[in-house]
Amino acid sequence: MIAGYSADQIRDAEASEPDLLESGELMQRAAKGVAKVARARLWERGASRVVALVGPGNNGADALWAISRLAKKGFVASAVVHDTSVNEGQRAAEAAALARGARVIDGTSPDALDAIAGAEVVLDGITGLGGRPGLPPFAEHWVDAIYAGAYVIAVDTPSGQPVGGGEVRGDAVFADETVTFIAPKPVHLLPPTAAAAGLLTVVDIGVAPTGTPDLASLTPDDVPDLWPVPGPGDDKYRRGVLGVVAGGEQYTGAALLSTTAAVSAGAGMVRYVGTPTPESLVRSSVPEVVHGPGRVQAWVIGPGLDPSSRAKGAKAQLDVARDALASDLPVLLDAGGLDLLRDRREAPTLLTPHAGEAARMLGRLTGREVPREEVERDPAGAARELAGETGATVLLKGASTVLVPPEGQVLVQSTAPSWLATAGTGDVLAGVVGVLLASGLEPSLAGALGTLVHGEAARDANPGGPVRALAVAEEVGPAVARLLAASPR
Ligand SMILES: NC(=O)C1=CN([C@@H]2O[C@H](COP(=O)(O)OP(=O)(O)OC[C@H]3O[C@@H](n4cnc5c(N)ncnc54)[C@H](O)[C@@H]3O)[C@@H](O)[C@H]2O)[C@@H](O)CC1
DSSP states (O other), X not given: OEEEOOHHHHHHHHHTOHHHXXXXXXXXXXXXXXXXXXXXXXXXXXXXXXXXXXXXXXXXXXXXXXXXXXXXXXXXEEEEESOGGGOHHHHHHHHHHHHTTOEEEETTSHHHXXXXXXXXXXXXXXXXXXXXXXXXXXXXXXXXHSOTTOEEEEESSOTTSOTTOOSOOTTSOOOSEEEEESSOOHHHHSTTTHHHHOEEEEEOOSOOOOSSOSEEEOOGGGHXXXXXXXXXXXXXXXXXXXXXXXXXXXXXXXXHHHHHHHHHTTOSEEEEEOOHXXXXXXXXXXTTOEESOOOOSEEEEOTTOOTTOOSTTHHHHHHHHHHHHHSSSOEEEOGGGXXXXXXXXXSOEEEOOOHHHHHHHHHHHHSSOOOHHHHHHOHXXXXXXXXXXXXXXXXXXXXXXXEEOSSSOEEEEOOSOGGGOSTTHHHHHHHXXXXXXXXXXXXXXXXXXXXXXXXXXXXXXXXXXXXXXXXXXXXXXXXXXHHHHHSOO
16 A cells, blocks of 8 residues: 655654754755665766756755765756755755855856756755645746756655645646655645656655555555455355446446446346346346345446436336435445435445546536536545535546545545546446445445456556456456465465
C-alpha cells in the first residue's frame, strides 16, 4: 500500500523530532535526496547545467542546499533566489553554495532569466508544504523562462499546485519528477494534480508520520493479504452469493459482462435478475449463474439497466432492485441503478459513476447545474460532495479512480492501462467489486481492490494493446491467481 499524508500530518511528523528539525539535519537529508536524484538525471542526459528556483521558505532552502552539493560535484550550478535574507536556513545555504562555486543570482535581475533558460535541469524550490494554490507573483516569469526541453524536478511539491489536491493550476509548475520527503501528499497521488508532480521519488529523512494515512493506494503486493481466499471449510454460501440486477432489452451485453466477471472473480454463487433477452444470453453463455431473486449477501444493481423501460419483464426486474435497496444488504449501484437511489441507506452502499453520471447525480441532488467538466477538474472533490449528499461510498471511475467514503480515508488507484477506457469495462468492474462486497469487504476496500485487479486483468488480457471488456472479465480469475502467487501468504 502506498500511504499518503496531509501537510499537517507531515508537519507533525517533523515536529516529533525537534532536535533533527532545529539542527537542520532534516533539511540536510532532504537536500541530499534531491541532489542525488538531480545528479542521476544530469548524468543520464549528459548534461551539466542545473538551476534552482528558490522561494522564501524552507523549500527554497532545500533547493539551495541541493545546489551547493551539485556545485561541489562539479556541475555548473546556479540558484535564482527571491530573497535569502528572510530565512536563516537559506543564508547558511547561500554561503555554502557560493563557497562551493555555485552562482547565486538575484531573482529580479536579467541574469536570472538567462540562467533559468540555459539550464538543462531545473530544481523547483519556489514553494513546498507551505505553498498556496497559484504561483507567487515573483516566480511567474521564472517559470515562463524554463527551456521547454529542460527536466524539471520539483522539491517536495510542484509549486503553485494545491498541496492537498484539487484543481490543477495551468499557470503553476508541471514537473517531470518530484522528490518528496517522508511520504507522498495528496497533490502527488490524486488526479489531476498527480500529473503535475510527474514521477515520484520519496526520500526517507528518518521521521515517520503517525496516525491513519489521509489517503492510500493499493498495490499488487496487497492482493494476497486482502483477497478473500476460500478455506477448506467454506461452501458457496459462506463465500458469498452475489445478486446481479443488470441488462435489459436494450443493453443486453451488460448482463453478460457483469455476471461473467463475477463468476471469474470467484463468487460463491451468482444470481441474475433480468429481462428475457439478457436472461437467455446469460443462460447460454454463463452456465454457472442461477436465475431469479433469492438469498444473497450483496447486490450489484444497474449495469445496462434502464429504469424507465416498459419492456417485458422490466417492472419485475425493477421491483427486485427496489427491494434490494430497501434491504439491509450491501449494494453496489452502477449506471442506470444510480438513478434509483432516493434515500440514504444504513447498509453499505457503493456508487460507481463515471464523471458524467456523477455530474448528473450531483445536479439532481443539489439542484444546481453541474457540468461533467466540473467533476473532471476535481474528481476527488466531486466524489467527496457526492458521498456527503448520499451517505454512500463513491467510486468515481476515470484514468485514476478515486474512492471516497462519507468519512475517513480516500483511496486512489491509478495504474490501469488506458486501453481499459472502452465500452463494457464498467460492467466488468461492477461484477468484480460485487463479489468482494458479497464476501464481506467494506465498500472502499472492495472498490479499490476490485479496481486494481480489473486493471491487472486488462493488462494480462493483451499486454500493451487493446482489450475488449469480455476478455477482461475472463482474465480476472487468472489475474487473481497470478497476484496471489506473486507473494504467497
Ligand atoms: N520543517 C523541516 O525541517 C523540513 C522542511 N522541509 C522543507 O520545507 C518545506 C516547507 O517550508 P515552509 O514551511 O517554509 O514553506 P514553503 O517553503 O513551502 O514556502 C512558504 C512561503 O511561501 C509563501 N507562499 C506560499 N504560497 C504562496 C503563493 N501562492 N504566493 C505567494 N507566496 C506564497 C508563504 O507565505 C511562505 O512565506 C517543505 O515543503 C520541505 O521542502 C524539508 O527541508 C524537510 C525538513
